[in-house]
Amino acid sequence: MLLRLDQRDTRPLHEQVASAIRRAITDGECRPGDRLPSARDLSLALDVNVNTVLRGLRSLRDEGLLEFRRGRGVTVADGADQRSGLLDQVQALVAEAARLGYSRTDLIEMIRGIS
Template sequence: MLLKLNVADNRPLHEQVAGAIRRAIAEGECAPGDRLPSARDLSQALGVNVNTVLRGLRGLRDEGLLEFRRGRGVTVAEGADQRSVLLDRVRELVGDAAHLGYSKADLMEMIRGLA
């Protein structure tokens, strides 16, 4: 897995780490069930602090893209490749809504109205 951070990106480093891993999953570099390198190895490869990498990994775990297993390390969750696509679409929708002056709460109310 070849990850790179964009030095021109203004987002916090942990978000960039998560984005790089998310991109690797979406592009098929990492498939469900694949084990990721250790946080220490990722931090050295990306040139960031190990705690920054861990924060990014925890965010991806909370999104359901990664699984943490004691003794097995961090693996890509089943269905992560599809979830990644959906999350990208949701992020785009939230951005579009904000651009039009709608809050996340407004957007959620719109979605509830569809059910």
């Protein structure tokens, strides 16, 4: 699992850690039943404190994306890969934009204009 944090992101680090893992699950890099690296290994890879990683992991557990089990460590929960409908929503948005006569480039420019 290759996780990276965006140095320009101003959110708290534990939220960034949770987002990086959430994205890995959504992208299929981590599948239900997969065991995550230890919090210590993740903290070394991301160059953040282990307590920051643990806080991010706990928030994902509270969302139902991860399971903590003694002797097994932290694993991706069953159905976690289906909890994010973002890709479905993006595909629907692209289809609706096309139906209305907007290109993908037009759609990207609209999104850029929101921020």
